[in-house]
Amino acid sequence: MNTHIPKHLEHLRHTLSHLMAAAVLEIRPDALPTLGPAIENGFYYDFDFPTPITDTDLLEIEKLMKKLLPTWKEFTHREVTKEEALEQFKENPYKQELIEEIVSRGEKLTLYTCGKFTDLCRGGHVEHPNKDIDPNAFKLSHIAGAYWRGNEKNKMLSRVYGLAFESKKDLDEYIKQTEEAKKRDHKKLGKELDLFFIDEKVGKGLPMWTPKGTALKFELENFTRDLERKYGYEHVSTPYLGGEELYRTSGHLDHYSKNMYAPIDMDGDLFYLRPMACPHHIRMFQRKSWSYKDLPVRYAEIADYNRYEQSGELMGMIRVRKFQLTDAHVFVAPEGLKEEFKDVCRMIIEGLNGLGFSNIVSYRFSKRDPKNTEKYFQNDELWNTAESLMQEALDELELPYVTAEDEAAFYGPKLDVQAKNVNGKEDTLFTAQIDFLLPEKFNIEYTSTDGTKKRPVMIHRSTIGALERTFAFLIEHYAGEFPTWLSPVQVSVLPISDKHLSYAQEIYSTLKKHNIRTELDDSNETLGKKVRAWKISKTPYSIVLGDNEMKEKTLAVEHRSGIKESVSLSVFIEKISKEISNRTY
RNA sequence: GCCACCUUAGCUCAGUUGGUUAGAGCAGCUGUUUUGUAAACAGCAGGUCCCCAGUUCGAAUCUGGGAGGUGGCUCCA
Numbered sequence A: 001m002n003t004h005i006p007k008h009l010e011h012l013r014h015t016l017s018h019l020m021a022a023a024v025l026e027i028r029p030d031a032l033p034t035l036g037p038a039i040e041n042g043f044y045y046d047f048d049f050p051t052p053i054t055d056t057d058l059l060e061i062e063k064l065m066k067k068l069l070p071t072w073k074e075f076t077h078r079e080v081t082k083e084e085a086l087e088q089f090k091e092n093p094y095k096q097e098l099i100e101e102i103v104s105r106g107e108k109l110t111l112y113t114c115g116k117f118t119d120l121c122r123g124g125h126v127e128h129p130n131k132d133i134d135p136n137a138f139k140l141s142h143i144a145g146a147y148w149r150g151n152e153k154n155k156m157l158s159r160v161y162g163l164a165f166e167s168k169k170d171l172d173e174y175i176k177q178t179e180e181a182k183k184r185d186h187k188k189l190g191k192e193l194d195l196f197f198i199d200e201k202v203g204k205g206l207p208m209w210t211p212k213g214t215a216l217k218f219e220l221e222n223f224t225r226d227l228e229r230k231y232g233y234e235h236v237s238t239p240y241l242g243g244e245e246l247y248r249t250s251g252h253l254d255h256y257s258k259n260m261y262a263p264i265d266m267d268g269d270l271f272y273l274r275p276m277a278c279p280h281h282i283r284m285f286q287r288k289s290w291s292y293k294d295l296p297v298r299y300a301e302i303a304d305y306n307r308y309e310q311s312g313e314l315m316g317m318i319r320v321r322k323f324q325l326t327d328a329h330v331f332v333a334p335e336g337l338k339e340e341f342k343d344v345c346r347m348i349i350e351g352l353n354g355l356g357f358s359n360i361v362s363y364r365f366s367k368r369d370p371k372n373t374e375k376y377f378q379n380d381e382l383w384n385t386a387e388s389l390m391q392e393a394l395d396e397l398e399l400p401y402v403t404a405e406d407e408a409a410f411y412g413p414k415l416d417v418q419a420k421n422v423n424g425k426e427d428t429l430f431t432a433q434i435d436f437l438l439p440e441k442f443n444i445e446y447t448s449t450d451g452t453k454k455r456p457v458m459i460h461r462s463t464i465g466a467l468e469r470t471f472a473f474l475i476e477h478y479a480g481e482f483p484t485w486l487s488p489v490q491v492s493v494l495p496i497s498d499k500h501l502s503y504a505q506e507i508y509s510t511l512k513k514h515n516i517r518t519e520l521d522d523s524n525e526t527l528g529k530k531v532r533a534w535k536i537s538k539t540p541y542s543i544v545l546g547d548n549e550m551k552e553k554t555l556a557v558e559h560r561s562g563i564k565e566s567v568s569l570s571v572f573i574e575k576i577s578k579e580i581s582n583r584t585y
Numbered sequence B: 001g002c003c004a005c006c007u008u009a010g011c012u013c014a015g016u017u018g019g020u021u022a023g024a025g026c027a028g029c030u031g032u033u034u035u036g037u038a039a040a041c042a043g044c045a046g047g048u049c050c051c052c053a054g055u056u057c058g059a060a061u062c063u064g065g066g067a068g069g070u071g072g073c074u075c076c077a
Helices: A007-027 A055-071 A082-088 A093-104 A168-182 A186-192 A211-230 A244-250 A278-285 A334-355 A380-397 A437-441 A467-478 A498-513 A527-537 A547-552 A569-581
Strands: A042-048 A076-080 A109-114 A117-120 A138-147 A156-164 A241-243 A264-266 A269-273 A297-306 A322-332 A361-366 A401-404 A414-420 A426-435 A457-466 A491-495 A518-520 A541-545 A555-559 A564-567
Touching (some): A007 A042, A007 A055, A007 A109, A042 A138, A055 A138, A082 A093, A082 A109, A082 A117, A093 A109, A156 A168, A186 A467, A211 A297, A211 A322, A241 A244, A244 A269, A244 A278, A244 A437, A278 A297, A278 A437, A322 A467, A361 A380, A457 A467, A491 A498, A498 A518, A498 A541, A498 A569, A541 A547, A564 A569
Parallel strands (some): A491 A518
Antiparallel strands (some): A138 A156, A414 A426
């Protein structure tokens, strides 16, 4: 994760971790320091505080860091024995655990000292902190909880985050940039542009799409289904409830139950709100027998899912408890798997291009960690086959990807399409997965050329991800200025005065008849105010209508980019219809 | 779920050391105005100060508990 940070910046940031720990220990001698690395944009240090630390403590710590910095002239270090190290940190069980671990790995133990502060550390600092660090180029930013060693079963520590750059200018620039980014925040724009809202009485993580948001959602649905039809998918509709046995068979109750809503008991039968539709599509497939000639069979559905995400994980439209995934399941013969997976990738790329996302996403090849026996089903052969096949397909397509261990689904490896939100946090937009397991569990079959029964492989894949999350990324990517085809309102008609109202109504209803999403501003306001309202709404086009237009039978059209033209209604309709049907900006 | 922070009108925000009837702008409504490219003028209406307890003569303000949100951790589409 930190590999792309330039070395000197990483050293600077790591040095500041030490300096912060030193300052914290002067103010709070009872705090136990644990670990403090450099990260993107800054650094952090995790402490175990016997009494809680709050935001107001940050200022004091930062002030002391700046006071200590001039006394930090040079780092010295020495190698120590395990006994010495354990003695040095005899009151700190966290450091003791680290010492044991370092020793068991056969590595050397080193202590680094600067000023009056000594820490267990493998090195990587600036040589002369007092000269190499600009005291105005760092700033403590916030406090957050973090589990010791990243494991939720461990104690939660307090992580103090700081920002750090080479110069004050870089720091200021970064702060300015993050402020700019926040203006694109989908939660903020969603409210301002009236696209969706989340009501606490309906429930957290359960967003509702407003009329404007829904107009955009329907476009996404059409886009998805058109693309799927083009790639040979058939659409199905299945219920968002499923019986207990279905999820028992699929393994979801064993591997996924903590993310599933509690079952509904009706007359002794248990029903689950589905977290995914694979079992439904499998049962759909199994309604009849299939020949090798029929494969691949591709069932697509924009499916409703309910997943009980932990409350702290919820976030706007990006992380919710009820969402619609543009999902599909492909049943393919093993010999056709690689080619089919490549086709899936091609479709995904086409979808990303269509949404304008091709430059903001990255690809992640997510494999299992064979050591994590709790998360993944156990069958080395199937895993190896699936992973190597997927890798071959990705390599043959020359898709630029990074490999990630321990990120697979419980039933198979994934290709993840990753994107960063306005806070710089990376999320999975959607995935494609190869699955040998569910065909096994459900005993899915087709008849092979020689008349014997064979087992197909499944591909789980999404076309453009969850509509909610994709919507959020669209809002942030376009800052609310959606391409015309996606815009909730495509044209605002602005009559200058009441005199022009009937002409405006005529234009308005003609545009509506041509399926162009149009709004008529018939308010009793000045043109300036109507134009302002139109600009704020980020609607692509406005049409101003006054005496001139009525006389000449024309429209004064303005695009939100500022381009103005005077055209006839028929010319405008032709132009915008083309823009909409081509799904262009 | 855990850690930190936030919550006042539909929205954005004021609100002094606890002290009459909690304010403003925008949006809304009514009227006047009939407007040529980013805010006409006037009036009206709009509040369980997130909720519940407690302290106090008196709580938007202090204390405790809870809810929701945001940023992290864990998790993940």
